Amino acid sequence: MTAAAIPATQDRSRLRRDLARAGRRRRLLAIGLIAPLFLFLLFSFIIPIGDMLRRAVVDSEIAETWPHAAAMLRQWDRRKDPDEAMFAVLGRDIEASAKAHTVATAARRLNYAIDGGRSLVMDTGRALRKLDAEPPSWREALVAANPAWGDKKTWIALAEASGPLTDFYLLTAVDLERDSANRIVHRPAQQSLYIEVLARTVLISVTVTVLCLLLGFPLAYYVASAPPDRAGLLMILVLLPLWTSLLVRTVAWIVLLQDQGIVNQMLMAVGLIDAPLRLIFNRTGVVIAMTHVLLPFMILPIIATMRSIPPTYVRAAISLGAHPAVAFWKVYLPQTLPGVAAGTLLVFIMALGYYVTPTLVGGPKDQMLAYFIAFYTTQSSNWGLAAALGVLLLVATAILYFAYSRLAGLNQVRLG
Amino acid sequence: MPDGSRLNAISPLADEPRDAGRHADAGAVRFEGVEKTYDGETLVVHDLDLDIAAGEFLTLLGPSGSGKTTTLMMLAGFEVPTRGTISVGGRDITRVPPHKRGIGMVFQNYALFPHMSVAENLAFPLGVRGIGKPERKSRVTNALEMVRMEDFGARMPGQLSGGQQQRVALARALIFEPTLVLMDEPLGALDKQLREHMQYEIKDLHRRLGVTVIYVTHDQTEALTMSDRVAVFNHGRVQQVAPPRDIYERPQTAFVAQFIGENNRITAKIEKLAGAQAIAVTRSGQRILCEPAAEAKAGEDVLVSIRPEALSVASPGTGGENALPATVSNVIYHGDHIRLTVAAGSGEEFVVKAPTRQAEHATIGTNVEIVWNARDARALPI
Numbered sequence: 001m002t003a004a005a006i007p008a009t010q011d012r013s014r015l016r017r018d019l020a021r022a023g024r025r026r027r028l029l030a031i032g033l034i035a036p037l038f039l040f041l042l043f044s045f046i047i048p049i050g051d052m053l054r055r056a057v058v059d060s061e062i063a064e065t066w067p068h069a070a071a072m073l074r075q076w077d078r079r080k081d082p083d084e085a086m087f088a089v090l091g092r093d094i095e096a097s098a099k100a101h102t103v104a105t106a107a108r109r110l111n112y113a114i115d116g117g118r119s120l121v122m123d124t125g126r127a128l129r130k131l132d133a134e135p136p137s138w139r140e141a142l143v144a145a146n147p148a149w150g151d152k153k154t155w156i157a158l159a160e161a162s163g164p165l166t167d168f169y170l171l172t173a174v175d176l177e178r179d180s181a182n183r184i185v186h187r188p189a190q191q192s193l194y195i196e197v198l199a200r201t202v203l204i205s206v207t208v209t210v211l212c213l214l215l216g217f218p219l220a221y222y223v224a225s226a227p228p229d230r231a232g233l234l235m236i237l238v239l240l241p242l243w244t245s246l247l248v249r250t251v252a253w254i255v256l257l258q259d260q261g262i263v264n265q266m267l268m269a270v271g272l273i274d275a276p277l278r279l280i281f282n283r284t285g286v287v288i289a290m291t292h293v294l295l296p297f298m299i300l301p302i303i304a305t306m307r308s309i310p311p312t313y314v315r316a317a318i319s320l321g322a323h324p325a326v327a328f329w330k331v332y333l334p335q336t337l338p339g340v341a342a343g344t345l346l347v348f349i350m351a352l353g354y355y356v357t358p359t360l361v362g363g364p365k366d367q368m369l370a371y372f373i374a375f376y377t378t379q380s381s382n383w384g385l386a387a388a389l390g391v392l393l394l395v396a397t398a399i400l401y402f403a404y405s406r407l408a409g410l411n412q413v414r415l416g
Numbered sequence: 417m418p419d420g421s422r423l424n425a426i427s428p429l430a431d432e433p434r435d436a437g438r439h440a441d442a443g444a445v446r447f448e449g450v451e452k453t454y455d456g457e458t459l460v461v462h463d464l465d466l467d468i469a470a471g472e473f474l475t476l477l478g479p480s481g482s483g484k485t486t487t488l489m490m491l492a493g494f495e496v497p498t499r500g501t502i503s504v505g506g507r508d509i510t511r512v513p514p515h516k517r518g519i520g521m522v523f524q525n526y527a528l529f530p531h532m533s534v535a536e537n538l539a540f541p542l543g544v545r546g547i548g549k550p551e552r553k554s555r556v557t558n559a560l561e562m563v564r565m566e567d568f569g570a571r572m573p574g575q576l577s578g579g580q581q582q583r584v585a586l587a588r589a590l591i592f593e594p595t596l597v598l599m600d601e602p603l604g605a606l607d608k609q610l611r612e613h614m615q616y617e618i619k620d621l622h623r624r625l626g627v628t629v630i631y632v633t634h635d636q637t638e639a640l641t642m643s644d645r646v647a648v649f650n651h652g653r654v655q656q657v658a659p660p661r662d663i664y665e666r667p668q669t670a671f672v673a674q675f676i677g678e679n680n681r682i683t684a685k686i687e688k689l690a691g692a693q694a695i696a697v698t699r700s701g702q703r704i705l706c707e708p709a710a711e712a713k714a715g716e717d718v719l720v721s722i723r724p725e726a727l728s729v730a731s732p733g734t735g736g737e738n739a740l741p742a743t744v745s746n747v748i749y750h751g752d753h754i755r756l757t758v759a760a761g762s763g764e765e766f767v768v769k770a771p772t773r774q775a776e777h778a779t780i781g782t783n784v785e786i787v788w789n790a791r792d793a794r795a796l797p798i
Contacts, residue, residue: 316527320541334531
């Protein structure tokens with residue numbers, strides 16, 4: 001034993017070489033096994049998220065459409081009024097973009113920054129396209145096309161939008177903006193929207209999470225302590241909703257909860273109500289449908305945790321003189337917390353990003369943040385704002401996650 | 417000294433049993449006609465009558481499914497008998513809920529609450545009894561001292577070894593000073609050496625505290641070394657209740673003889689009863705002088721059971737109460753003893769466990785005579 005433990009020097013270096021070789025093979029195998037997942041995550045998750053974060057701060061539309069003007073505006077000392085040279089650079093850029101039919105991109109971008117920005121640019125583009133030669137005064141030509149060019153505020157807004165980076169979208173996502181003196185101020189109330197939407201998103205998610213916990217915990221306890229055959233049947237009932245399309249389940253709630261739906265007809269038949277209750281296309285419908293859809297994600301981790309708790313703990317507590325209720329509260333319940341923590345976290349984070357269900361069964365006042373992200377992505381092509389709202393959701397989720405994991409103890413969270 | 421501070425009164429090394437000042441029968445247990453069925457068809461426990469004296473160490477021994485654990489659970493209150501009554505200290509507790517029985521219990525997997533420290537685990541039974549903080553603290557200290565775990569109060573159960581966890585579980589079952597403690601295979605999860613050590617510690621605690629202990633195990637060695645009496649269970653029936661020595665040397669049924677220790681079994685028919693002894697005839701016509709169990713009658717088929725160490729190997733022609741010519745067919749050396757397999761002329765095979773020095777001359781093929789005393793051959797009803 002001792003003789004084998006102290007080999008000669010050359011043996012020792014050989015041993016080390018062999019060990020390194022054996023370790024290398026194992027490492028390569030490990031990398032080979034992880035690589036497919038890693039590449040998949042890279043292309044389906046990390047790169048798209050990175051791109052989204054980039055879009056929230058990148059401001060390239062003006063800079064690409066009017067490159068010379070954008071470069072010039074970045075150098076501009078905003079205390080001075082724009083001079084003829086600046087009008088000339090901008091005018092030539094607008095003329096060029098109008099002839100290349102790219103002016104609409106810049107028009108859309110300027111429209112986010114100032115009211116009537118689109119028509120301002122489109123008017124100017126139409127006017128300048130007709131030019132055959134350089135006008136004697138670009139200033140007069142532009143102001144003739146649209147008098148807004150004579151206003152310094154227009155120029156400041158244009159300078160703000162000429163990139164390459166901007167905080168415009170991120171500020172908008174939290175209802176802030178820059179005023180003409182470049183200070184960050186609150187947006188006027190009628191233009192503020194997203195903080196309220198964020199608060200609503202969190203409120204709906206918390207409500208749904210609490211309801212899922214209240215409904216899910218007793219059911220999980222029953223399933224975990226039921227005999228195997230009955231537990232199997234109950235598990236199928238728990239999983240059945242997961243195997244059904246989300247869309248089908250959501251539409252089914254519309255059928256059930258509408259004014260002429262089964263629930264209202266039953267309540268009226270029993271005589272509890274005279275007129276149908278408004279159960280769908282409002283907050284009630286959103287909460288009911290989301291609770292139903294997310295319930296399995298609460299139940300499954302709790303069942304998994306409960307199943308790992310041997311029944312002897314409660315028996316031991318009772319044998320030590322604790323009333324069964326006390327034994328449950330002081331001995332059983334604390335041991336289910338990892339599952340409860342995992343379930344609430346899972347449900348809450350999934351609820352934060354919910355889109356389909358609130359869109360289908362909610363009213364206009366029940367739309368969550370994801371709806372606005374989808375709106376700006378698919379309908380108004382405002383990718384910058386969509387990305388900024390995505391960042392807002394991501395940051396809110398991260399903050400809530402860390403607050404929660406601090407509260408529950410991160411090692412307490414056990415998924416599955 | 418009030419009853420409630422009993423543990424404080426004894427030092428960890430005190431030798432005196434400490435039930436002075438308490439009702440003498442406080443820990444006595446009586447099962448009367450107890451039956452238990454789960455499905456309404458088969459009885460897990462048959463008509464059980466069992467009296468356990470206060471301060472006794474009784475072991476319920478049997479294979480799994482023999483009803484020993486169900487019996488323990490009925491006493492603890494986690495199972496309700498379908499018939500019969502159970503009383504502790506003269507009080508009928510058949511319908512008393514388990515948390516009001518005041519019976520200490522130690523579980524096989526220790527069942528220490530994983531989210532509480534060792535001290536919190538020990539304080540738990542005191543807390544639910546409404547005992548104030550200062551007294552709780554001093555009793556926890558004493559209990560830790562009792563199991564020699566003074567420095568471990570702040571540890572979590574997960575940070576303790578199996579043996580340490582078992583000590584804490586013991587202390588927790590004793591800290592509220594029950595008169596009766598139940599142990600459900602408490603050493604089942606420990607390795608052999610630790611198990612033997614803990615057997616000694618449990619025995620020592622029992623002797624010092626004078627509580628009644630009812631101990632469930634399927635390990636016969638454990639049952640023999642620890643108990644005052646052993647109750648052997650099979651198929652829901654008590655086969656025999658007796659001190660370890662009687663269980664091993666004077667089994668009453670074939671099951672007991674077979675379940676505990678090794679034995680050589682010969683099927684025979686009792687020819688004649690003569691006082692405490694009997695003559696049995698084997699199938700090959702060999703007459704054996706043996707001692708019948710209480711129930712054996714003349715003309716009955718019996719199983720004659722002889723322990724391997726009760727047989728000895730002698731040179732042919734030695735003779736004695738019982739002697740059988742045989743040939744050695746196998747020899748296994750075990751250090752302190754030698755295990756011989758011998759084939760008797762009648763066709764039966766015997767295992768002989770002989771001290772190494774006595775059996776040195778026996779090699780494979782040697783002709784020998786195996787001899788034994790009549791009182792070592794038990795004739796048991798089949």
